[in-house]
Amino acid sequence: MVEVPLQVVLNGLTIGAIYGLMAIGLSLIFSVVGIANSAHGGFYLLGAYLCYLFQMIGLSVPLAMMLAIICVGVIGVVVYRLTIHPILSLHANVLILTFLLAIVFEQIIRITIGPDYKNLQPLVTGVFESGGVVMSNQRITAAILSIILVALLSQFIRRSRLGKAIRMTTQDGEAAQLLGIDVTFIYVLTFGLGTALTAGSAVLAAPLFTLYPAMGWLPFILSFFITISGGLGSVAGALVMGVIFGLTDAFVSYYIAPTWGLIAAFLLTLIVLIVRPQGLLGR
Amino acid sequence: MLRLKSLATLSSFKITGLILIIIMVVVPPALRDPYLLHILTLGSIYAIFAMSWDILMYTNQLSLGHSFFFGLAAYSTALFNSSLRMHPILAIIAAVAITAIVGLGLSIPFFKLRGAYYALGMAGLAKIATLTVTAYSDITGGEEGIRGITPLTTDHVGNYYIALATMLASLIFLYYTAEHSRFSLIFRAVRDDEVAAKCLGIVVHKYRLLCLVLGSAFAGLGGAVYATYLTIVNPNAMAIIPTTALVVTMGMVGGVTTIIGPALGAYLIVFLDSFFRVAENIRLLAYALTATLILLLLPGGIIRYAIKAANYLIREVRS
Numbered sequence: 116m117v118e119v120p121l122q123v124v125l126n127g128l129t130i131g132a133i134y135g136l137m138a139i140g141l142s143l144i145f146s147v148v149g150i151a152n153s154a155h156g157g158f159y160l161l162g163a164y165l166c167y168l169f170q171m172i173g174l175s176v177p178l179a180m181m182l183a184i185i186c187v188g189v190i191g192v193v194v195y196r197l198t199i200h201p202i203l204s205l206h207a208n209v210l211i212l213t214f215l216l217a218i219v220f221e222q223i224i225r226i227t228i229g230p231d232y233k234n235l236q237p238l239v240t241g242v243f244e245s246g247g248v249v250m251s252n253q254r255i256t257a258a259i260l261s262i263i264l265v266a267l268l269s270q271f272i273r274r275s276r277l278g279k280a281i282r283m284t285t286q287d288g289e290a291a292q293l294l295g296i297d298v299t300f301i302y303v304l305t306f307g308l309g310t311a312l313t314a315g316s317a318v319l320a321a322p323l324f325t326l327y328p329a330m331g332w333l334p335f336i337l338s339f340f341i342t343i344s345g346g347l348g349s350v351a352g353a354l355v356m357g358v359i360f361g362l363t364d365a366f367v368s369y370y371i372a373p374t375w376g377l378i379a380a381f382l383l384t385l386i387v388l389i390v391r392p393q394g395l396l397g398r
Numbered sequence: 399m400l401r402l403k404s405l406a407t408l409s410s411f412k413i414t415g416l417i418l419i420i421i422m423v424v425v426p427p428a429l430r431d432p433y434l435l436h437i438l439t440l441g442s443i444y445a446i447f448a449m450s451w452d453i454l455m456y457t458n459q460l461s462l463g464h465s466f467f468f469g470l471a472a473y474s475t476a477l478f479n480s481s482l483r484m485h486p487i488l489a490i491i492a493a494v495a496i497t498a499i500v501g502l503g504l505s506i507p508f509f510k511l512r513g514a515y516y517a518l519g520m521a522g523l524a525k526i527a528t529l530t531v532t533a534y535s536d537i538t539g540g541e542e543g544i545r546g547i548t549p550l551t552t553d554h555v556g557n558y559y560i561a562l563a564t565m566l567a568s569l570i571f572l573y574y575t576a577e578h579s580r581f582s583l584i585f586r587a588v589r590d591d592e593v594a595a596k597c598l599g600i601v602v603h604k605y606r607l608l609c610l611v612l613g614s615a616f617a618g619l620g621g622a623v624y625a626t627y628l629t630i631v632n633p634n635a636m637a638i639i640p641t642t643a644l645v646v647t648m649g650m651v652g653g654v655t656t657i658i659g660p661a662l663g664a665y666l667i668v669f670l671d672s673f674f675r676v677a678e679n680i681r682l683l684a685y686a687l688t689a690t691l692i693l694l695l696l697p698g699g700i701i702r703y704a705i706k707a708a709n710y711l712i713r714e715v716r717s
Contacts, residue, residue: 151514198694205697207460211650212693214643215686222683332639336525343518374533378526385522389507392515 122248123369124362129250129258131361133320135354136261137334138341139268140313146348147285147305150199150209155313155338156331157217162187162314163321163330164224167235176236180318184311191310192303200302217331225328237322257319262354264315269350281305285348344384346397356395360384414708422562427555435554437672441665442561443624446568448648448660450616455655456576456585457602457609458592460513462638463520464645466527467614469636471497471621473531476544476631486548490622494615501614505607521638528637543632550626557627564623565661568616573657575612581605589655651692653699662701 141155165186169179194216202208237253244250272278283291284301292298316334324330341360345352360380368376387395426438451464474493478484484492504523511519531538538544550560576582587595588602596602625631635641644667652663670688674681696703 198690202694202697207654208650208693208697211647212690215647215690215693218682218686219690222680222686226679226683336521336638339518340522343515347514372533374529378529378533381522381526381529385519385526388515388519388522389510392510392512394515 121246122250123365125248125250127362127365128358129254129361130365131358132258132261132354133316133323133357134337134341134361135357136264136312136316137320138338138345138353138357139265139350140309140311140316141335141338142342142345142348142350142353143268143312144306144309145342147281148203148302150203150206151213151339152306152309153210153214153335154194154216154220155213156333156335157213157220158187158191158310158313158331159317159334160217160224160328160331161190161220162317163235163326164228164233165314166318166321167233167326168228170236176238180238183318184314187314188307188311192307195303195306199306200299203302217335221328221331228328230328233326235318235322235326238319251323253322257323260319261316264312265350265354268312272350277304340381340384344387344394346394349394349396352394352396356384356387411705413712419566426558432554433672435558437668438665439554439558439561439627441668442558442565443620443627444644444648444668445565445661445664446623447617447620447645448652448664449568449572449657450613450620451645451649452654452657452660453572453576453616454609454613455589455649457588457606458513459606459609459613460517461520461613462517462642462646463522463524464613464617465636465638465641466520466524467497467501467617468621468624468641468645469524469527469531469631469633470500471618472625472631472635473538473544474618475622475625476547477537479547479626480544486550486626490619490626493622493625494618497618497621498611498615501611502607504614505610508610509603509606521642524636524638524642528633531636532633539632541633543630545630547625547629547631549629561623561627564619568619569657569661572612572616576655576657581608585609647689651689651700653701656699656701659699659701662704663699666700 137159140158141152144150144152162183166179166183169182170176174182198212198216199209202212237251239252239256241252242249243252243255272281280291280296281301281304283294283296284298288298291301320334321330337360341353341356345354345356360383363380363383364376367379371379391397422438426435447464447468450467451461454461454464471493474496475486475489478489478492479486482489508516508519532540535541549557551557576585584595584600584605587598587600588605592602621635624635645664648663648667649660650663651666652661653659667685667689670685671681674684677684692700
């Protein structure tokens, strides 16, 4: 059987691209604003559930996705201004504060929408089948869109004026301020952008799984690992590490047992971190 | 970083501590309320755990996987007791020894990492361990966990005193090691600037190792007592969410690098958690919002404000 490894490779590649996108929202905030946003999973959760709500009131699937992404970006900005910005210099406090915010989001969803499992309508339906490889169209679309979004983001940061301001602020906040860059605005913008990207990964990935109030924790932990072991602030590192993670998970799940897939993938990221303490593509 | 001693004159600090200890020893058993005793027993166990997390912070080791040690000891105690038929006290001692040795061994790969990388490395360890424990269901019982560990005593008051005594012994030991021994100044030097400390001839590695071994051993003590008290262990005891999250919240709310702060934080969080149980549906929401408010309004932790308040009161009483 030649087809089986191909299927496993494709499974790993597609899920890896989605993991990469999940991690980039976190990575962006981590490297620019300099804080570990533990509410990452909470924003992921909000993205998926808002999309679900918009679909429920009868909006078309693409419109619901766009609206959910924008809403989460706005919520991110508001949350940042109200809670995180006042204690920005206390890193450990921010870590715990955002963690508590994730619990708040989860509980609000649980109380208002309910604890039972929900399904999100996918962007495209149907199954792709060719040469013994079977894969849902949503999975392929999600992977391709993830890569496009990541490419757009890195071009935005590299080319645009705003992107240059973001990079300047990352390197030296005080010097950026001296040059007339509104650092607070950059922080707010980056936080909104990061949370919007997280919501983007949520609306793409959530139709592949089910929706429930605690769904955000695994993506949060995954993203943290992929970000750190890929190299902080490295967009390419996050994507490469996401794909490595996805491939390891897929192969071990197929050849040994599904329960060992995540264990092996986490172990691999830990080994990467210990061998290269600055991360895979970090400087 | 503020030191407790500089905030309080020693005598008023000691007076407050003694009064608190006397209240803790006398009042709860006299009330004969099993639920209150249960909450305070859990509070004492989590206080040991929170202090063990805090001792790591003395040398800048933010651990986001501290539940690994807690869960490791809880599972070791359970396995020693149920499979090897060890007496619970022996099982606790063996579990603490194992956690300390594991902590020592972990220093080899982990001391390469610093800051956020160290924190995340620890979190990864806890995640892998939790997944492994869940996967090896024939030994560890998987999601169900291990039931029927022999308790030290079934008496509420007995359990309360065991936990309280263990907590006080740990508190005194860790507090004096961290604040009043010859290590305290070294810890401060390492915490403020590792490079400068190295230049002064301090073998930084040695003191980080000391903190890691103490931190893992006392987390193990907490976990082992937890297992014998609840007589059941499941993967949640080792999981980042909720257990690490809980201990980090306790430490931050109480006040980092004060030892006493995280212990108070542990009681406060356990108490808040059960207080909101009256409205089960909004329990977690209310608890998270309260803790958020404490973090936003009292960023240094409650202990620093509590000491200020106590000093003010004592000054008023004396004058």
